[in-house]
Amino acid sequence: QLQLVESGGGLVQPGGSLRLSCAASGFSLDDFGVGWFRQAPGKEREGISCISTRGGRRSYVDSVRGRFTISRDNAKNAVYLQMNSLKPEDTAVYYCAVRDSYYCSGNVLPPPYDYWGQGTQVTVSS
Numbered sequence: 001q002l003q004l005v006e007s008g009g010g011l012v013q014p015g016g017s018l019r020l021s022c023a024a025s026g027f028s029l030d031d032f033g034v035g036w037f038r039q040a041p042g043k044e045r046e047g048i049s050c051i052s053t054r055g056g057r058r059s060y061v062d063s064v065r066g067r068f069t070i071s072r073d074n075a076k077n078a079v080y081l082q083m084n085s086l087k088p089e090d091t092a093v094y095y096c097a098v099r100d101s102y103y104c105s106g107n108v109l110p111p112p113y114d115y116w117g118q119g120t121q122v123t124v125s126s
Helices: none
Strands: 003-007 010-012 018-025 032-039 046-051 058-060 068-073 078-083 092-100 120-124
Touching (some): 003 092, 018 092, 032 068, 046 068
Parallel strands (some): 010 120
Antiparallel strands (some): 003 018, 018 078, 092 120
16 A cells, blocks of 8 residues: 555644654655645645655755754655644644655745645644
């Protein structure tokens, strides 16, 4: 079964940190660009970060740049999003998605997407 599974979400206080994981099963992430997205209540899903195939380029939107770090471990077939200095406005469901052979030329992974994960909830609140 081909799927992406996110994990690592939870409840954290403002200023805290979380590390999200996006694990692939049934296929290798090596040849895919990977993007992280989030959707806050009542808002549209937005792309926030992208990492190219084999980690050649990483990019971020302004709202998370300097606080979030995307990385990949092809040996573990996973991509991570380290989130530091979290703010209440970071509260959202976080998703990962992949696109075959994509090099991140912009800040986010554009469509078409080959696979999506089911999402993991991140809540930043005191």
